[in-house]
Amino acid sequence: MHDAGAGRMAGRRLKTNKPVDYADTEPSAFASMLGGLIEANVESRPERRNDFDSLDARVGIWVTDIDEGVTLDFRRGALVVHNGLQPKRDLTIRAEADTVMSLSNLKIGPFGMPVYYDEVGRGVALKLVQGKLRIEGLIGNLATLNTVTRIFSVAG
C-alpha cells in the first residue's frame, strides 16, 4: 500500500534499496503519486522491472491544468523524482490531469508497443492530434517514450 501523503510527512527519504527516491525534502503530491505508482508497478511486475532497469533518461511531465510537474530521472534501475521541470530533459510530456491518467491506462500490445486502437488509446491519440497532449523531444526518443509508457502502464 502506498500513502501518497507519507512522503510529505516524512520529508526527504534516506537512501534505501527502494527503486524510487525523491530529490526534494518535501516531494509534491504529484511527485509522490507518480513515484509511488512507478514503484508499485516495478515491484509487482517483472516485465516492468526489465524496462526500468534498462532505462537511462530524464523525462519531464507537466500537468497543464494544475500548473505542476515533475522530472523523472531514470538511471538504469533507479529513479529520482524531482519536483518541477529540471534542465536536460530528453522528453517532456505536457497534458491535462485526465490525459496523464489516461497515459497510465494505455494497454501494452505485441512487441511492447502501446495500444492506440482501443477506447483509451484512441482518446490519447485524439488529444495528441488536438494539441492537448504535447510531447517535446520525441524525435530520436520514440523508444524511450514507449519504455516510459510501459513503466507507467497499470493496464492489462
Place this chain on the structure above:
Amino acid sequence: MAVKAFSDEWARQFKDEVNRSSVYKSAAKGWKWTVGLVVEAEPDKNFPESRGVVMDLFDGAARDITVGPASDAQKCDFVITAPYSRWKQVATKELDATKGMLQGKLKLKGDLPTIVRYTKASQEMTECTTRVPVEWPDEG
C-alpha cells in the same frame, strides 16, 4: 428535496445514484475493494466532528454506503481524506477529484496502480455525488 450533507439520507441517495449509473457500472467492473472517505471537521464551517463514509463497492455496484465515525472509513482498502470544505468543493464541481489528488488537496491511501486503473469509475462516482441535492451546514 435537499438532504443534510454526509447524513444517512445523503448516503442512501448517493448509493441510489451510483447504482443508477450505467457509466459507473461499466467502468467499475472488476472493482472489489472498500473505499472510505474521511471528512475532516471544520468547526468554523459548522461541521464540528469528522465523519467517515464507508462505501462497499463490488463489480460495478454499490452494495452499501454508510456514514459513521471517521475511524470506520480509515479501515477501508482505499481511504481518501480531506477537510469538509474540500469535499464540498468536489460535490459542487468546484474541484475535480483527480486534480485534487494530484495537488494533494485530497489525500489518498491505497494501492495506486489499482486506483489509477479505475480513474473513470472514480470520476463517475464524483459525478454521482453532484446529483444529490445537498443542504450544506455552512450555508443559510
